Amino acid sequence: MENRTLGIIGGTGWLGRAIAEALLESGFIKPDHLLISNRSGVSTFEPGVKLLADNQQLVDLSDIVVLSIRPEQFRELLINARGKLVISLMAGVPAAAISAATGADVVVRAMPNAAVEIRQSFTPWYGVGNLVELDRQWVQRLFECVGSADEVPDEDCIDYLSALSGTGPAFPAMLQMALTNQAVAAGIPLAIAQRAAQGVVVGGGQMLASRDPRQMIESLMAYRGVTAAALRSMADQNIEAIVGRAVQAGAEIARKGM
Ligand SMILES: NC(=O)C1=CN([C@@H]2O[C@H](COP(=O)(O)OP(=O)(O)OC[C@H]3O[C@@H](n4cnc5c(N)ncnc54)[C@H](O)[C@@H]3O)[C@@H](O)[C@H]2O)C=CC1
Numbered sequence: 001m002e003n004r005t006l007g008i009i010g011g012t013g014w015l016g017r018a019i020a021e022a023l024l025e026s027g028f029i030k031p032d033h034l035l036i037s038n039r040s041g042v043s044t045f046e047p048g049v050k051l052l053a054d055n056q057q058l059v060d061l062s063d064i065v066v067l068s069i070r071p072e073q074f075r076e077l078l079i080n081a082r083g084k085l086v087i088s089l090m091a092g093v094p095a096a097a098i099s100a101a102t103g104a105d106v107v108v109r110a111m112p113n114a115a116v117e118i119r120q121s122f123t124p125w126y127g128v129g130n131l132v133e134l135d136r137q138w139v140q141r142l143f144e145c146v147g148s149a150d151e152v153p154d155e156d157c158i159d160y161l162s163a164l165s166g167t168g169p170a171f172p173a174m175l176q177m178a179l180t181n182q183a184v185a186a187g188i189p190l191a192i193a194q195r196a197a198q199g200v201v202v203g204g205g206q207m208l209a210s211r212d213p214r215q216m217i218e219s220l221m222a223y224r225g226v227t228a229a230a231l232r233s234m235a236d237q238n239i240e241a242i243v244g245r246a247v248q249a250g251a252e253i254a255r256k257g258m
């Protein structure tokens, strides 16, 4: 299991590169068992990692192939991956379409997020085809190198979670911007507004790494003061429905296919 060769198509992109670097740093993959497809010929990977311009050659030399290209780039990709385990990170591309286009009988769809950069992605994954137990464990351990991971019960979970957790820092970034903009509109100087809003999202997020959110809300509501008024206003405006509609809008795109 340890000596498998992994090829990443799109390994010079945002997710692909971060995952490749984490796999090497953690020792999960040795440099001479990692292949990266690279069209420019310029490498910043450590020595031993093989760069290949030819994707079919990469597939032929790999036991497992990660597709970390964009959905529209996948339409142009011509590879025969019959007999290989293909792991796709692409949003909105069903496993059946990946099998049909690549010939792979076993396809894992995984949905990390941009926090792979800091090894804090949550990555749900789902395997289609005969994914044996050893492969299952391997996939789980691979994504644990960039955070935490869970096998999910069906493929639709991947489409739904693409919008919920695949979006990674998008929801917190939007909240941070809204807090900043509102503070500036209320007359707070921009630099202070930015620091205050960042403190809420980053500092608050770090606390929630080890606290239960419901208990946190209850503890702060118990003051019956400022926080209670602010959170009650959000609840009155049905924040849950707003969040629900946002995730559904993203999931709809993933389900429709890209
Ligand atoms: N960036 C994100 O936060 C997330 C991205 N995804 C999915 O991951 C996939 C990759 O996304 P990113 O890394 O953000 O995109 P990216 O655009 O940063 O990376 C794609 C890379 O693939 C390379 N590439 C494209 N076609 C190629 C080919 N035929 N041969 C070799 N290399 C090729 C490009 O040059 C680029 O370096 C997408 O399908 C996206 O849906 C999923 C969850 C989160």
Ligand SMILES: O=C(O)[C@@H]1CCC=N1
Binding pocket: 091, 162, 163, 166, 167, 168
């Ligand atoms: O927005 C997208 O389509 C990709 C998938 C989830 C995050 N980024």
